[in-house]
Amino acid sequence: MTSPRILVVDDEADLRELLDITLVRMGLDVDCAATLGQARALWAANEYALVLTDMRLPDGLGLELVRDVAASGKGTPIAVVTAYGSADNAVVALKAGAFDYVSKPVVLDDLRVMVRSALRVSHPGPDLSAAGAATPSRLIGDSAAMQALRAQIGRLARSMAPIAITGESGSGKELAAREIHAQSARAARPFIAVNCGAIPEALMEAEFFGYRKGAFTGAADERDGFFQAANGGTLMLDEVADLPLAMQVKLLRAIQERRVRKIGATAEEPVDVRIISATHQDLAHCVETGKFRQDLFYRLNVIELGLPPLRERLSDLGVLTAAILTRLAAAGAGQKAALGAGVLETLCAYSFPGNVRELENVLERALAFANDGVIEVADLSLKSARAAEPISSTAAAAAAAAAAAAAVALAAPAPGPSAGAPVSGPAALPNSLPEYLEQVERDIILRALAQTQFNRTQAAQLLGISFRQLRYQMQKLGIQEPEQS
Numbered sequence: 001m002t003s004p005r006i007l008v009v010d011d012e013a014d015l016r017e018l019l020d021i022t023l024v025r026m027g028l029d030v031d032c033a034a035t036l037g038q039a040r041a042l043w044a045a046n047e048y049a050l051v052l053t054d055m056r057l058p059d060g061l062g063l064e065l066v067r068d069v070a071a072s073g074k075g076t077p078i079a080v081v082t083a084y085g086s087a088d089n090a091v092v093a094l095k096a097g098a099f100d101y102v103s104k105p106v107v108l109d110d111l112r113v114m115v116r117s118a119l120r121v122s123h124p125g126p127d128l129s130a131a132g133a134a135t136p137s138r139l140i141g142d143s144a145a146m147q148a149l150r151a152q153i154g155r156l157a158r159s160m161a162p163i164a165i166t167g168e169s170g171s172g173k174e175l176a177a178r179e180i181h182a183q184s185a186r187a188a189r190p191f192i193a194v195n196c197g198a199i200p201e202a203l204m205e206a207e208f209f210g211y212r213k214g215a216f217t218g219a220a221d222e223r224d225g226f227f228q229a230a231n232g233g234t235l236m237l238d239e240v241a242d243l244p245l246a247m248q249v250k251l252l253r254a255i256q257e258r259r260v261r262k263i264g265a266t267a268e269e270p271v272d273v274r275i276i277s278a279t280h281q282d283l284a285h286c287v288e289t290g291k292f293r294q295d296l297f298y299r300l301n302v303i304e305l306g307l308p309p310l311r312e313r314l315s316d317l318g319v320l321t322a323a324i325l326t327r328l329a330a331a332g333a334g335q336k337a338a339l340g341a342g343v344l345e346t347l348c349a350y351s352f353p354g355n356v357r358e359l360e361n362v363l364e365r366a367l368a369f370a371n372d373g374v375i376e377v378a379d380l381s382l383k384s385a386r387a388a389e390p391i392s393s394t395a396a397a398a399a400a401a402a403a404a405a406a407a408v409a410l411a412a413p414a415p416g417p418s419a420g421a422p423v424s425g426p427a428a429l430p431n432s433l434p435e436y437l438e439q440v441e442r443d444i445i446l447r448a449l450a451q452t453q454f455n456r457t458q459a460a461q462l463l464g465i466s467f468r469q470l471r472y473q474m475q476k477l478g479i480q481e482p483e484q485s
């Protein structure tokens with residue numbers, strides 16, 4: 001069997017030689033070029049498993065070669081070598097279709113990691129070839145929007161470029177990220193999804209980067225963070241707009257350097273992680289308002305992937321509903337799960353502010369009310385929760401105002417004997433602020449859940465928080481869904 005062949009393009013003879021020797025020692029065949037012209041001639045005459053090019057060449061830019069290789073449609077990964085500190089170059093190359101980059105001075109371990117990863121793309125093992133070819137996409141839908149999305153995911157899965165996924169809550173951002181990972185050369189390694197909005201700020205650094213034994217009180221053992229756990233795989237930063245500014249600085253550094261340091265450790269450790277971020281907020285707006293760092297935004301937003309809301313692809317409702325009902329029927333030990341007359345039409349007239357997750361919730365709930373597993377229009381309970389338009393920010397603001405008013409109203413009577421109740425009179429202070437606030441929070445969440453017949457998607461929207469935040473708060477406060485009778 002012949003070894004994979006690599007094209008190395010660099011005008012600096014020393015670096016070219018170093019790259020050549022390193023790759024040959026990895027058992028690879030190497031062709032070297034010192035100019036863009038030579039590189040183009042070699043590229044035209046041979047098949048390569050990877051092209052590795054410097055950005056500045058005597059007769060042009062490495063970027064031109066990136067564009068040639070990307071446009072060839074052969075799918076050959078091309079990586080660039082960027083000058084120290086020129087993060088902009090790396091981002092420009094990734095946007096132009098580069099697979100990945102290494103920074104000068106080239107750290108040989110980093111180079112080897114990148115090369116192995118590229119070879120998995122150009123020479124996928126049996127698992128990956130089978131996965132790419134045969135596994136049906138988890139993203140259900142035949143609409144033009146979903147077909148375009150699946151095609152884009154197929155292309156993005158082949159590179160290391162950071163992807164920023166945008167879309168409304170419940171539209172499938174995490175599912176899309178999992179799909180990118182599953183189709184990538186990293187599929188056999190971990191996929192770790194982190195909800196940045198659900199981690200208490202004080203714990204963030206430890207959660208992301210890990211800690212050494214004895215680094216702080218309670219650090220009884222050494223622990224890995226998300227970066228180490230995702231090593232070789234993909235790290236999804238969900239609700240990334242919720243990251244506090246101090247953590248944004250640390251994250252930017254980790255992404256740029258591809259190194260992290262555990263709390264209490266003296267040395268950094270390399271990490272090979274592909275970053276996918278997601279948010280339902282307008283991150284560019286967060287940058288304008290100073291809530292999100294421009295440099296991190298630029299770093300994360302190399303390639304944008306937008307998920308359409310369900311109301312803009314209603315033609316997918318039929319297949320989605322069928323798939324969800326099949327799953328619910330299987331979960332109910334093969335119980336029947338079907339739609340009665342007019343149900344699909346009713347669903348089509350609904351705006352689904354909570355998107356596919358809301359459709360799942362609506363159907364699950366309706367099935368609990370349905371006779372003989374046949375869901376009728378009345379079982380959908382869409383009426384009270386129905387919104388002709390997606391829940392607008394004014395509606396959310398109104399809900400938040402109502403919640404705030406409820407909190408004020410609650411302040412007068414004692415919220416409960418165990419809740420740090422005021423000692424006496426309306427103006428008295430609670431004797432435990434945390435307990436008191438918990439009680440207020442529990443009460444407001446319960447009201448929102450009652451108002452939406454325990455539909456968590458809608459309750460989260462009423463309260464202006466994400467579904468995951470609500471789920472996290474419910475777990476924290478021990479709020480459980482009442483048993484169905």
Ligand SMILES: Nc1ncnc2c1ncn2[C@@H]1O[C@H](COP(=O)(O)OP(=O)(O)OP(=O)(O)O)[C@@H](O)[C@H]1O
Nearest residue numbers: 138139140168169170171172173174175356357467
């Ligand atoms: N196209 C789709 N096909 C099948 N299931 C889908 C699709 N899109 C979303 N879902 C399902 O909807 C639910 C919500 O999806 P997911 O968690 O990926 O949404 P999200 O956009 O990440 O939500 P959030 O913004 O709240 O984090 C999941 O159960 C997911 O499996």
